[in-house]
Amino acid sequence: MELVFPDFTNPAIWISLLTLSFLEIVLGIDNIIFISIVAGKLPKQQQRRARNLGLLMAMLFRVGLLLCITWIIGLKDPVMTIPAIEGLSANPLALSVKDLILIAGGLFLIVKSTLEIHHKFKRDTGLEQKKVGKVVGFGGVIFQIVLVDAVFSFDSILTAVGLVDSVVVMIIAVIVSIGIMMLFAGPVTSIINRHPTLQMLALSFLVVIGVVLIAGGLHQEVSKSIIYSCLGFSLIVELLNIRLRKKAENIQLNNES
Template sequence: MELLSNPDIWIAFFTLCALEIVLGIDNLIFISILANKLPEHQQRKGRQVGLSLALLIRIGLLFSISWIMSLTSDIFTVRDMGISGRDIILILGGLFLIYKSVKEIHEKMEHKDEELVPKVKKVTFKGIVTQIVLIDIVFSLDSVITAVGMVDHISVMVAAVIVSMIIMMLVAKSLSDFVNRNPTIKVLALSFLLMIGTALIAEGIDFHIPKGYIYFSMAFAVLVEIVNIRIGARKKA
């Protein structure tokens, strides 16, 4: 009850919820892109399974705080630069994001009409969920470390993560439909993931890029794309 009557706890809770949603947007975009590869009747299930797994992974990591914090200890050094377990995960995660983004963009450039060009590889629900789990682990680490750095109470962390994930589940369908209606948005989203992957690698080698710069550039790009969509809609009308 002391937690519920403490205004500082509520401020921390709402602030952490907002940050979790912001940090989860890129994860949600990636999940939507992967789920859209599935047959239409499986897409909703793919999104829900992906976000549910993201929630479970984050809660599991929150209850492993001591292990997470130990990842910041250097394991070895490269040219006087210490490399920790967290750095390794960030670098590998960044490389994975860059690989997936470049691969998806390449497919878009090679196959202009996805409806007419058959897929070379058969997309399976299990394969898509596996990719979602891998990317959830990468994004969850960043999210959980943020939570640990902001709040001291594990119950507040878990509550904030659950609330933010429920909000993302509610908007997942709308976001997915919007991306499907506007193919250029998908390329823009993949470009965001490419940028985020680069930022993860940079952070892994102790070159910190302020998150504000990243989110501002993303917001500016989205604004420009919205203007392009509006112009295109007027021309069609």
């Protein structure tokens, strides 16, 4: 696949660009949620810088992968085989580098999100807060943002290869999607930090995404549309609960006054 500048007078190129940009934005929802939670553990004056720097480094990482697209495609070749296990698998399972990356990334998301849930339950103790503050610094947040984005980059780029033939179009779509993520990561962070129940919902969603990544690495297809539909429904229910709680608090304040 050559790095050839496409003919933007062709409507098909614009359709491909819009489709791929939309796909990258949808796949970036997971990144925004993760970034919102991790960056929220930093001092407020550092959060925006951490989000933007992490996303900028992630964008450079994706562009670098796109420039090495031939090598990326080769990652789908099997590098190891798991023999068939009676009662679990009738056939041997061939795993590629891409599969191993997805499995490792899924495990990382599950472990990280579970630890975050554990910390949220202990956040009322000053010792736990001090402990978390020492463990997670600015550099640690940037590393986690780039690491998670790198995992999703392999999945999204391999998907893009099946949709678009032009590497230039892929690079433009990545830049557009990262730009939009920079715009919305801040508001999402603010909303999630104001409502602990949304934090728990987001962390639970990241655990599910981790399971989906592991399933993908093991060649088990899971419908992402179902996952996002469940998240959307849960989010609507939680927003209604937040509105009802706020309304009840206002009524109580009026009664007390």
